[in-house]
Amino acid sequence: MQVQLPDESAHVAFGETLGRLFQGRGRLYLHGDLGAGKTTLTRGVLRAYGYEGAVKSPTYTLVEPYALDGKRVYHLDLYRLGDPEELEFIGGRDVFADDALCVVEWPSRGAGWLPPADVDLTLDVAGAGRRARLESATVRGEALLAELADARGLDDDAAGFRGDV
Numbered sequence: 001m002q003v004q005l006p007d008e009s010a011h012v013a014f015g016e017t018l019g020r021l022f023q024g025r026g027r028l029y030l031h032g033d034l035g036a037g038k039t040t041l042t043r044g045v046l047r048a049y050g051y052e053g054a055v056k057s058p059t060y061t062l063v064e065p066y067a068l069d070g071k072r073v074y075h076l077d078l079y080r081l082g083d084p085e086e087l088e089f090i091g092g093r094d095v096f097a098d099d100a101l102c103v104v105e106w107p108s109r110g111a112g113w114l115p116p117a118d119v120d121l122t123l124d125v126a127g128a129g130r131r132a133r134l135e136s137a138t139v140r141g142e143a144l145l146a147e148l149a150d151a152r153g154l155d156d157d158a159a160g161f162r163g164d165v
């Protein structure tokens with residue numbers, strides 16, 4: 001599935017739609033270069049759980065936990081991870097065992113250690129905006145993308161984003 005995100009507000013709105021869809025559990029991995037919009041998308045995801053504050057990539061701490069609305073969301077940024085095994089030392093096992101939503105920037109740095117994503121989302125610059133490509137890697141991810149495609153068909157304008165399924 002591909003979605004065009006012409007500006008930042010569409011980008012955040014799309015993140016919020018995705019955040020609602022995941023219902024506080026699962027794994028959303030965000031691929032794309034520096035500046036592609038991974039943290040901006042995470043801001044939208046967190047907004048789905050009522051968080052309106054600033055979101056900074058946890059580049060040095062690697063993981064930022066949020067307890068929101070009875071749900072837990074972990075935001076990881078693995079850009080500075082030296083070795084996937086380091087995820088053991090930062091409590092990665094507990095993070096991924098938790099009944100929570102894990103949003104991971106730079107999942108490629110943790111390849112081999114990280115469990116598979118439900119949804120892998122790749123962001124690219126497209127003109128002044130961005131393009132998101134979504135792929136599922138689990139049965140739940142597949143169901144989530146099918147639900148997203150349906151919601152998009154019914155609610156295109158209200159969701160604030162456009163795309164081609």
Ligand code: ADP
Binds near residue numbers: 033
């Ligand atoms: P990343 O986390 O991938 O490094 P950021 O989320 O920090 O990237 O975004 C980098 C910049 O891109 C920010 O200034 C943000 O405002 C801008 N941006 C994000 N999404 C879009 C979009 N869809 N269209 C235009 N600019 C965007």
Ligand code: MG
Binds near residue numbers: 039057077105
């Ligand atoms: Mg970032």
